[in-house]
Amino acid sequence: MKGEITALATIVALTTGAGAIAFAADDWGKFQVEDRRSGYTYATAETQAMQDDEFANPAMLWVEHGEEAWNKVDGEAGKSCNSCHGNAAETMKTVGSTYPVFAKDIGKLENVEDRINRCRTDNMKAKAWKYDSQNMLGMVSYVKRQSLGQPMSVKIDGEAAPWFEKGKAFYTQRRGQLDMACSHCHVDNAGNMIRANTLSQGQGNGFPTYRLKWQKPGSLHRRFRGCNKQVRARPFKTGSDEYLALELYVMWRGRGLPVETPAVRN
Amino acid sequence: MQTKMSRRAYGSIALAGALTLAINVVWAETMKYEVVDGEAINAALTDQAGDAANGKKVFLNRKKGNCLACHVVSSLSDQPFHGEVGPPLDGVADRLSPGEMRLRVVNPKVVNADTIMPAFYRTDGFERVLKDFEGKPMLSAQEVEDVLAYLQTMKE
Structure with a gap:
C-alpha cells in the first residue's frame, strides 16, 4: 500500500506540468470565484479524481x-x-x-x-x-x-479585525534566509512552475488536506510550518497566535471558494 | 540602589561587548563590496578567479544555488524540472555585464526591491532565519565568483 502511494506520488510529480497545461481552461466552475482559484485547479487530473471519489480519497478514513x-x-x-x-x-x-x-x-x-x-x-x-x-x-x-461545498465566508470585522490585520501583515513579511514572503509565491507566482511543482494560490479551503508527500492528512498550520522552513525561516508552533491570524487571512483570501475538506494535493 | 545601578551598567557594557563581537563575526562572513550607481558590483569578491566548472556544480546543487528551481537554461536540458519563476538565463551574459550579474547574485533587491529572488551573499536584514543558517550567506564569496564564471558561458 505504501509502495503504491509512493509510486503514485512520483507519477503525480512527473505529470504535474502536463496536467497544468491540459487543464489551462478558463472555466473552473465552482473551484474558481473571480480571480481566486482553489488548489484543485492546479492539481493533476489524477489527484483531482482521487479527491472527488469518496472511496478513492484516502483522507476519508x-x-x-x-x-x-x-x-x-x-x-x-x-x-x-x-x-x-x-x-x-x-x-x-x-x-x-x-x-x-x-x-x-x-x-x-x-x-x-x-x-x-x-x-x-x-x-x-x-x-x-x-x-x-x-x-x-x-x-x-x-x-x-459537514460544510462540503459551502462557500468560504470568514468574518474579519469587529473583534476579528486586529487578527485579520496581523495575518495580512504576516503574509507579506519576508522571512528566512531565502527572504521570501507568502505573497511572493502565492500571489506573484501562482500558476508558475517552481522545480517540479506548480505554485498554487495557497488557498486553505481544503484543509485538513491529504498530501501525497505526507501520505496522510495535515493541518493548515502544519503546511505553514513547511512553507516557513522551506524559505529557511524559523516556523511558529501549530496553534500559535501567529498562525491563527494567518489562518484567518488565508481563509479570507479564499472567500467564496467551496469547502473541500478533505482535499487531496501532491 | 547605587550597587544595583552599577551592576546594570556592567551588564550594559557586557551586552555591548557581545553585540560588537556578533557584528564582527557577521563582517567576517561577508566581504565588503561597492555597488556602483545601484547597478553593478564591478570588483570581484575574491582574489581567486572564478571556476566555471565548480560554478556549474554550485548552480545546480539544490542546497546551494538551486538556480534551476526558478530559471530555465536550455543548455541544461539534461537536468529535470526547470522552474519559470524567474527569467530564462539563456544568453544572460549577452544582456548583463559581469558586474551587473554579480550584483544580481549578491543582492538582487538593490535592483528590484520586490523580487522573489534570494540574496546569495548577504547576512543582514533577515527575519527569523533558521538557526543552522543564521549569520551565514547562502553561498561563499568564492562560490559566488564561480557561479559568475559559469554564467559568463551563457552566451547565444
Whole structure:
C-alpha cells in the first residue's frame, strides 16, 4: 500500500506540468470565484479524481475515524460530541466555511482545532488532543466535511479585525534566509512552475488536506510550518497566535471558494 | 540602589561587548563590496578567479544555488524540472555585464526591491532565519565568483 502511494506520488510529480497545461481552461466552475482559484485547479487530473471519489480519497478514513469519535463518550463528564451537538450534518454545517472565529468568551480568535479542545477539556472533562494527532485530524476533518461545498465566508470585522490585520501583515513579511514572503509565491507566482511543482494560490479551503508527500492528512498550520522552513525561516508552533491570524487571512483570501475538506494535493 | 545601578551598567557594557563581537563575526562572513550607481558590483569578491566548472556544480546543487528551481537554461536540458519563476538565463551574459550579474547574485533587491529572488551573499536584514543558517550567506564569496564564471558561458 505504501509502495503504491509512493509510486503514485512520483507519477503525480512527473505529470504535474502536463496536467497544468491540459487543464489551462478558463472555466473552473465552482473551484474558481473571480480571480481566486482553489488548489484543485492546479492539481493533476489524477489527484483531482482521487479527491472527488469518496472511496478513492484516502483522507476519508480520517473522516470516518472522526465520525466514530463524534459518537463516543470520553472524559469524566460522560459525554460525547453527540450528547450536546446531535446530528453533525445539521449542527456543524457552517463551521468549515466560517472558522476561525473570534470567541468572545475566551477573548481571542479560535479555529476548529482549538474549539474542539475547549469542548473536550471544559465540557467533556476529557484530555485535549494534540495538533495533527490522528484523533484531532479525524475530528476536524469530520466536522469540516459537514460544510462540503459551502462557500468560504470568514468574518474579519469587529473583534476579528486586529487578527485579520496581523495575518495580512504576516503574509507579506519576508522571512528566512531565502527572504521570501507568502505573497511572493502565492500571489506573484501562482500558476508558475517552481522545480517540479506548480505554485498554487495557497488557498486553505481544503484543509485538513491529504498530501501525497505526507501520505496522510495535515493541518493548515502544519503546511505553514513547511512553507516557513522551506524559505529557511524559523516556523511558529501549530496553534500559535501567529498562525491563527494567518489562518484567518488565508481563509479570507479564499472567500467564496467551496469547502473541500478533505482535499487531496501532491 | 547605587550597587544595583552599577551592576546594570556592567551588564550594559557586557551586552555591548557581545553585540560588537556578533557584528564582527557577521563582517567576517561577508566581504565588503561597492555597488556602483545601484547597478553593478564591478570588483570581484575574491582574489581567486572564478571556476566555471565548480560554478556549474554550485548552480545546480539544490542546497546551494538551486538556480534551476526558478530559471530555465536550455543548455541544461539534461537536468529535470526547470522552474519559470524567474527569467530564462539563456544568453544572460549577452544582456548583463559581469558586474551587473554579480550584483544580481549578491543582492538582487538593490535592483528590484520586490523580487522573489534570494540574496546569495548577504547576512543582514533577515527575519527569523533558521538557526543552522543564521549569520551565514547562502553561498561563499568564492562560490559566488564561480557561479559568475559559469554564467559568463551563457552566451547565444
